Amino acid sequence: xIKINNLCKTYSTGAxxxxxxxxxxxxxxxxxxxxxxxxxxxxxxxxMNLLGLLDRPSKGSYLLDGIDVSHxxxxxxxxxxxxxxxxxxxxxxxxxxxxxxxxxxxxxLYAGTKHEERRKRxxxxxxxxxxxxxxxHFPNELSGGQNQRVAIxxxxxxxxxxxxxxEPTGALDSQTGLEIMSIFQELNRQxxxxxxxxHELNIARHSRRILRMAxxxxxxxxxxxxxxxxxxxIQALREKGGRA
Amino acid sequence: MNIGELILVAIESIxxxxxxxxxxTLGIVIGIAAVIAVVGIxxxxxxxxxxxxxxxxxxxxGIWVNYRDGxxxxxxxxxxxxxxxxxxNVPQVKYLAPASYGQMQLRGSKGHKSVQVIGxxxxxAQVRNLETVWGRFIRDDDAAVGRRVIVLDERTALKLFxxxxxxxxxxxxxxxxxxxxGVIKSDSSMLGFNSQxxxxxxxxxxxxxxxxxxxxxxxxxxxSKEEVEAAMxxxxxxxxxxxxxxxxxxAYSLExxxxxxxxxxxxxxxxxxxxxxxxxxxxxxxxxNIMLVSVTERTREIGIRMALxxxxxxxxxxxxxxxxxLCLLGGFIxxxxxxxxxxxxxxxxxxxxxxxxxTVLLAVGFSVAVGLxxxxxxxxxxxxxxxxxxxxxx
Numbered sequence: 001x002i003k004i005n006n007l008c009k010t011y012s013t014g015a016x017x018x019x020x021x022x023x024x025x026x027x028x029x030x031x032x033x034x035x036x037x038x039x040x041x042x043x044x045x046x047x048m049n050l051l052g053l054l055d056r057p058s059k060g061s062y063l064l065d066g067i068d069v070s071h072x073x074x075x076x077x078x079x080x081x082x083x084x085x086x087x088x089x090x091x092x093x094x095x096x097x098x099x100x101x102x103x104x105x106x107x108x109l110y111a112g113t114k115h116e117e118r119r120k121r122x123x124x125x126x127x128x129x130x131x132x133x134x135x136x137h138f139p140n141e142l143s144g145g146q147n148q149r150v151a152i153x154x155x156x157x158x159x160x161x162x163x164x165x166x167e168p169t170g171a172l173d174s175q176t177g178l179e180i181m182s183i184f185q186e187l188n189r190q191x192x193x194x195x196x197x198x199h200e201l202n203i204a205r206h207s208r209r210i211l212r213m214a215x216x217x218x219x220x221x222x223x224x225x226x227x228x229x230x231x232x233x234i235q236a237l238r239e240k241g242g243r244a
Numbered sequence: 245m246n247i248g249e250l251i252l253v254a255i256e257s258i259x260x261x262x263x264x265x266x267x268x269t270l271g272i273v274i275g276i277a278a279v280i281a282v283v284g285i286x287x288x289x290x291x292x293x294x295x296x297x298x299x300x301x302x303x304x305x306g307i308w309v310n311y312r313d314g315x316x317x318x319x320x321x322x323x324x325x326x327x328x329x330x331x332x333n334v335p336q337v338k339y340l341a342p343a344s345y346g347q348m349q350l351r352g353s354k355g356h357k358s359v360q361v362i363g364x365x366x367x368x369a370q371v372r373n374l375e376t377v378w379g380r381f382i383r384d385d386d387a388a389v390g391r392r393v394i395v396l397d398e399r400t401a402l403k404l405f406x407x408x409x410x411x412x413x414x415x416x417x418x419x420x421x422x423x424x425x426g427v428i429k430s431d432s433s434m435l436g437f438n439s440q441x442x443x444x445x446x447x448x449x450x451x452x453x454x455x456x457x458x459x460x461x462x463x464x465x466x467x468s469k470e471e472v473e474a475a476m477x478x479x480x481x482x483x484x485x486x487x488x489x490x491x492x493x494x495a496y497s498l499e500x501x502x503x504x505x506x507x508x509x510x511x512x513x514x515x516x517x518x519x520x521x522x523x524x525x526x527x528x529x530x531x532x533n534i535m536l537v538s539v540t541e542r543t544r545e546i547g548i549r550m551a552l553x554x555x556x557x558x559x560x561x562x563x564x565x566x567x568x569x570l571c572l573l574g575g576f577i578x579x580x581x582x583x584x585x586x587x588x589x590x591x592x593x594x595x596x597x598x599x600x601x602x603t604v605l606l607a608v609g610f611s612v613a614v615g616l617x618x619x620x621x622x623x624x625x626x627x628x629x630x631x632x633x634x635x636x637x638x
Contacts, residue, residue, distance in 0.1 A: 054550075055632055070553070074555070075557070077551050078295050078550065078554060078558075079555070081551060081552070081553045083553070087551050093548045096549075097256070106552055107553060110555075111553065112246070215565055
């Protein structure tokens with residue numbers, strides 16, 4: 001699914017050049033659930049931008065779903081982002097003036113999907129995420145958890161090869177965060193490849209593989225034999241009587 | 245993403261920010277309204293002017309004496325015999341009448357009034373397309389027999405005799421009396437040619453009253469529009485030959501007058517149109533201004549769209565279309581307002597409002613062009629954004 005070889009990224013600001021990634025080699029197979037963790041400045045955001053085709057590496061190769069992206073132009077990048085990658089952001093990044101339904105349709109708009117088809121699929125995915133009665137609400141009329149679910153629906157809509165989630169629980173309270181993680185776990189069980197970027201270890205432990213980054217390098221690559229189960233955690237929280 | 249979708253996106257974005265969209269497009273609204281109103285009023289006015297002038301018949305021409313510096317006025321520069329000679333020798337001249345002007349105090353049974361009097365002959369009615377309301381105009385035998393008759397215009401008749409047919413009644417003028425034989429329709433023209441009150445006398449009668457014979461001007465009409473030029477020039481030549489005075493006479497035709505009037509109104513419309521065009525330009529700059537603000541404000545939206553797969557071209561086209569739709573919207577409102585303005589002025593001035601199809605088409609085209617031209621820069625700026633930077637922005 002993802003094959004990275006000696007990937008480097010240097011930022012140059014005037015006279016200074018700052019290396020952000022210093023040669024990363026990595027493979028992520030289809031169906032994996034990978035968490036990338038690390039302190040701020042460790043290079044995980046740069047990693048995320050490169051994986052998401054929002055930025056170009058300074059050196060090294062990147063194969064996404066069998067496609068070598070090194071020689072592609074901006075338009076190809078846009079097309080690949082549209083077809084192969086679903087973004088979920090910390091700040092949801094929904095368009096405030098569009099309803100939930102229209103927000104979900106947006107990715108399909110750039111894919112050139114016909115109107116009826118768009119409406120149908122957006123409805124399907126939103127229903128899947130339990131938002132069937134929130135279709136015509138605007139982002140400011142929805143809770144944080146609901147907004148993030150709309151964002152996940154939007155990320156899923158074009159059947160991407162991979163979901164890139166950048167601190168998806170960062171703006172949510174812990175229980176809502178767990179609800180979002182339980183959605184990711186369910187999606188992964190159904191075969192969706194997920195790459196999660198987070199600095200919270202508790203969140204990272206829901207994945208099945210943790211990549212720890214520091215100083216632009218992966219310093220630890222660890223399989224998680226028994227990931228945390230968000231669904232069970234929510235149950236436990238409820239039994240403790242924290243919230244109904 | 246096809247154009248239809250992009251237009252929908254643009255409309256949605258315009259709708260979601262109604263007040264700002266309205267203020268943005270206000271410059272275009274005013275500019276287009278001004279252009280439509282000015283051109284509409286100008287064309288209406290011109291049509292009215294032409295219509296007024298055509299009332300006299302486009303075959304009309306006139307000849308007067310061309311006095312140069314140092315030359316003194318002579319009574320015999322134009323003589324009644326000249327008319328006979330011209331009519332006999334120039335077949336292109338259909339009617340030719342003398343005009344001798346003066347101001348006189350007229351007294352009727354109900355009142356008195358100082359009016360312009362014109363001493364002339366029967367042909368004058370044909371040349372000027374005069375319409376009789378009651379009775380008749382001056383006839384050739386009036387002069388021959390020496391009848392003391394007078395023809396009034398409606399307004400003068402009303403002033404002197406009150407409402408009703410005054411034919412047969414007596415008018416006192418300069419301690420003489422004359423019998424009213426006809427009343428002609430007052431000219432409702434706004435051009436001022438005949439707007440004052442007028443009475444017509446046989447030329448010979450006026451000469452007798454004055455004690456001298458004078459013709460200030462000859463007015464004639466050619467047998468056809470094409471022969472106005474020939475009628476004018478040949479008549480002038482005969483006069484020059486008979487009076488041994490080359491270049492002593494000046495001839496003009498209504499055709500010429502219309503042409504120059506046309507030119508003047510055309511230039512006026514063009515000048516005011518240009519000023520209105522400048523206001524459109526200013527409106528366009530306003531649109532660009534707000535579009536630039538809008539691009540900065542929507543940086544995050546641009547980033548999101550790019551992350552979701554919008555190509556730079558998609559962003560570029562989205563903002564250009566937004567700008568064009570905005571200007572078109574302003575254009576349509578402007579056309580309606582401008583047409584309303586032209587209609588209002590036309591009603592007040594009592595002339596037909598003329599907003600031609602091509603004016604509207606031009607206005608629409610101009611709106612699109614302004615939107616396109618002033619949308620390119622902001623749209624280009626939007627499309628050049630770095631998606632990472634854009635996503636990071638609040």
